[in-house]
Amino acid sequence: MAETHGGVTAAPGRRKWVFPQRGAADGNKLSVCSSDRDTHRSLAVPFRGHISDGMCVGKKVVLVGVVDPRPDRFYVALTCGRGISGEPPTDVALELCVRFKDQQVLRRACVSGSWGDVDRAVPFFPFIKDQPFKMELHCEHSRFRVFVDGQKLFDFSHRLTSLDKIDTLWIKGSLTVTKLA
Structure with missing residues (x-):
């Protein structure tokens, strides 16, 4: 997310994220409304939603x-x-x-405004154009464990120790979100 197409540089090495401004009534939380119209609006990409009570081990x-x-x-x-x-x-x-161009899945963290090294290694590239997928981000004691379509893709060690402060999910780019839980 530090990269954007046509984004404005905020500070050396950091770029602005361009997301539409949504009010509390716009349904930008992870919980999904029941009507199809509200669901479509709340899951529009780019998406920014609140994670109730933040992350914790087991969530x-x-x-x-x-x-x-x-x-x-x-x-x-x-x-x-x-x-x-x-x-x-x-x-x-x-x-x-x-x-997609080079079939990479890159991961990194930013602590106190400083971006860490990028992790690149994955055993396979699970994403196919025009095809559905299910991604699960499990919060464990020392890491995030990420699965795609039931297969473990990677582990990412925690760089931040206050897991409960991790309270926002951002999604943007070349995908359509159909469900969040």
């Missing part, structure tokens, strides 16, 4: 989506707070970038 975030027919990349991030005026929060527990 997981489930994202069901469909890759766009002509994908470039998409991002999923777990952050501490929503950020200010399009600028990312200073603490990002996990930023996941799926790049």
Whole structure:
């Protein structure tokens, strides 16, 4: 999420995230409304939603989506707070970038405004253009464990220790979100 197409540089090495501003009544929480119209609006990408009570050991975030027919990349991030005026929060527990051109799944974290090294190794690339997928982000004691379609994709060690402060989910890029839980 630190990269954006046409984004404005906020500070050296950091770029603004461009997300539409939504009010509390716009349904930008992880809980999904029952009507089809409200569900479509609340899951529109780019998406920014609140994680009730933050993350904790044993909690997981489930994202069901469909890759766009002509994908470039998409991002999923777990952050501490929503950020200010399009600028990312200073603490990002996990930023996941799926790049289709080179079939990479990149992960990194930002602690106190400083981005860490990028993890790249994955055993397989599970995302196929125009196809559905189910991603699960499990919060464990020392790491996030990420599964796609039931297969473990990677582990990402926690860089932030206050798990309960990880309270926002960001999604943007070449995908359609059909369900969040």
